Amino acid sequence: MSGNEPAEPIPDGIIATARQAWGDLFKWKQRVVVTNDDGEEHAEWIEPEPIQNPITLCRQLSARDWLFFVVGLAAWTADAFDFHALSIQTVKLSKYYGRSKTDISTAITLTLLLRSIGAAGFGLAGDKFGRKWPMVLNMIILGILQIATIYSATFQQFLAVRSLFGLFMGGVYGNAIAMALEHCPVNARGLMSGVLQQGYSMGYVFAACANLGVGGATDSWKTVFWIAAGISIAVGLIRILFPESKQFIEAKKAGKQSTDPKAFWKDTKHMLAKEWKMCIYAVILMTWFNYYSHTSQDSYTTFMLTQKGLDNAQASRASILMKTGACVGGTIIGYLSQFFGRRRAIIVSAFVSGLLIPAWILPQGERSLSVTGFWIQFFVQGAWGVIPIHLNELSPPAFRSSFPGITYQVGNMISSPSAQIVNAIAESTMVKGATGEPAPAYGPTMGVATAIIALGIMVTTAFGPEKRGRRFETAVAGVDEHAPPKVVDSEKADLEKGHELERRVTTNDDDAANVEKLEKI
Structure with missing residues (x-):
């Protein structure tokens, strides 16, 4: 007891x-x-855990733990850079291919639509074969596809390459967060989850910095894609140098090894039959969250360029500050979720972001837009900062690579038209722009959509489950559940000590000290 x-x-x-x-x-x-x-x-x-010093929590991670966390963070950051290299350069690509901004956003829709397929394939491969090689393959192919995008001569070729890009982009998230977080001590996971999720925001910041550095010329979008390709390939090559996830190896050793794929798929089917309600809930939650981020950020640079009259440098600087707020908010709120609860942190963040919408879309000028953009993304990505560890804790234990990745990317698939919807509605509705001339209504469109989505997140989270602090270190898919469990060295030593004391007790019933020791063991 x-x-x-x-x-x-x-x-x-x-x-x-x-x-x-x-x-x-x-x-x-x-x-x-x-x-x-x-x-x-x-x-x-x-009782919930008391708030702990974040420095103390960080010191709990060993050098190996930090190594795996940093590699997972780098992979997720590179993945985000690859994606945002397109979204922040919609205006340039529109001019380059002679298409409307809504047409260009079709590429974003196709990328998000097909990410779920990659998440399923590479996530299940990560659970079965390990985190290392699926991630290596993902990152290198992503870099190659970024280069292929540069050499797409026609708009049709551009769309085809971005569709293929989506397949491989989808496989990164699940393996990256599993590799990064499964090594973290339990009470440090809220903080590390918040830091990890900000790889997405850091990818945006780095892409915006690259866009600022190359200038506003139409052809300059290619330079940003070259940088993105180099980062992705570099992360893939670096991952080759490091071993497989320690937790994955130990989990395999904890049970009877099964090299037969049938055992793995049998486990997968059993998990889906047993956990189908959790899967559906996670997909609904991730659909709301993906609409939340894509609606509030993918068209924000376009909003500042077209409706607010900022130039490329001003819009890029405002975007950088906006996503800096996302990095800070995600880290802080992810950290606080360890002590105040995952769901409470998400609900409060979504509520405050909704209150900030008027201050986000109404101001004029770079400085005001930068400040309000900083604070709304502080809370938008603050809610997101809880998601990596929340999904890991809700996951069936042996499917920590596939479950978060698949549910996240299926949510992405459902929300894939978000940028296209915002662009289509905004371009068909005119408002008075900064210069007094009619301009596409990006601000009102994003504001109304974000308010509805924030409310949806609050309701879905309030009536959903939470498994904060769940321990899932030794579960593994494809293991024969009927095989006798293997005992780790420390447990084996305790058992042997117990058997010896039991033998001594049975031969000397008066040995009260031995009885007491046996009871303790």
């Missing part, structure tokens, strides 16, 4: 579970499911 206060078990029905989740949101103690040595489960209330 743990001594914690017993709690009502988590019900099976969707409505009953949602009702319980809503009630738990207003209780400070956290409901957890505990499994005893006999495999029996019961629920308990536990």
